[in-house]
Structures are given as C-alpha cells and as structure tokens.
Amino acid sequence: MGHAYRGQRSTAHTVHDLLGAMLAASASPSPLVVCNPVNQYEILSEQWTSKPATFGEFRRWLNWFAAGWKRVLDARTVPETQRELTSLFGDELVKKAFVKQAQRLDELRKSGGLGVNRSGALIAGGGFAVRPNTFFGADDE
Numbered sequence: 808m809g810h811a812y813r814g815q816r817s818t819a820h821t822v823h824d825l826l827g828a829m830l831a832a833s834a835s836p837s838p839l840v841v842c843n844p845v846n847q848y849e850i851l852s853e854q855w856t857s858k859p860a861t862f863g864e865f866r867r868w869l870n871w872f873a874a875g876w877k878r879v880l881d882a883r884t885v886p887e888t889q890r891e892l893t894s895l896f897g898d899e900l901v902k903k904a905f906v907k908q909a910q911r912l913d914e915l916r917k918s919g920g921l922g923v924n925r926s927g928a929l930i931a932g933g934g935f936a937v938r939p940n941t942f943f944g945a946d947d948e
Contacts, residue, residue, distance in 0.1 A: 823880060826873040833869060838862040 811828035815821040832839055838855035839862075842848075855862035875895045882888040892901045915921035915931055922931070 819880060822876060826869070826876055829869055830873055833862075833866050 811825045812821060813824070815824060838859065839852055840850060840856075841852035843851055852862075855865065872895065875891065879888060879891040879895070882891050889901060889905060892904075912921060920931055
C-alpha cells in the first residue's frame with residue numbers, strides 16, 4: 808500500500824485519500840500484511856491470516872466507513888455534515904467537536920485572525936478580516 812499521506816492540506820482530504828488507498832489495497836482476496844511502523848517485526852494484521860473471516864469483516868467495515876466519509880465530504884450544509892459525522896462517530900463526540908470548532912472560530916474572530924477569502928470561505932490568518940460582532944440592533948427601529 809505504501810504511504811497514502813502526501814501532505815494534504817486538510818484532515819478531511821487526508822482521510823479521503825487514506826481510505827482510497829486502503830480500499831485499493833484491500834481489494835485483493837488475500838489479507839493485507841500490516842506492520843507496526845515502529846517495529847516492522849510486529850504484524851498488526853496477524854489475525855486476518857489466522858482467521859480469514861476477520862479480513863472480510865474489516866473490508867465490510869472499511870466500505871461502510873468510506874461510503875459514510877464520502878457523504879460527509881458531499882454534505883452542503885452544517886446540519887447535513889453534522890448528521891453524516893454523527894452516523895460515523897456518534898452524537899456525543901460530534902457535538903463536542905462542533906462546540907470546540909465554534910469556540911476556536913470565535914477566538915480567531917475576536918483576535919482578528921479570522922478572515923474571508925474571495926470565494927467567501929472562512930480562513931485563518933488571511934483574507935478580509937471578519938470584524939467583531941458589536942451591532943445588536945438600533946434602539947430607534
């Protein structure tokens with residue numbers, strides 16, 4: 808399989824590329840040999856050889872997860888993304904991640920580190936600055 812990580816710019820696309828490489832490598836009917844990257848003599852996939860049905864179970868899970876990840880990447884709205892992530896990782900973990908992301912964006916906005924690029928995407932450390940929200944409506948309206 809080699810190394811599927813090639814310095815991708817986002818975690819989401821790294822996961823996508825890793826899944827693609829894993830799907831391609833696991834297409835073979837014979838089980839993969841997965842070595843511990845720190846100790847090449849430790850075979851992490853030895854159960855797949857001793858119990859071939861477990862390799863089939865892994866392949867089913869991998870296909871399920873890859874299809875779910877594609878739905879995450881194809882999601883067009885935040886609620887849709889949250890729903891698809893929840894189907895993969897569970898409600899509690901996804902809610903915590905969304906809260907943490909919102910807090911990080913708020914910190915960036917307040918410090919002047921949040922910007923908008925020309926296509927309208929939020930970016931950290933560049934683009935047009937997103938000013939702090941200080942307008943709460945006029946009293947004379």
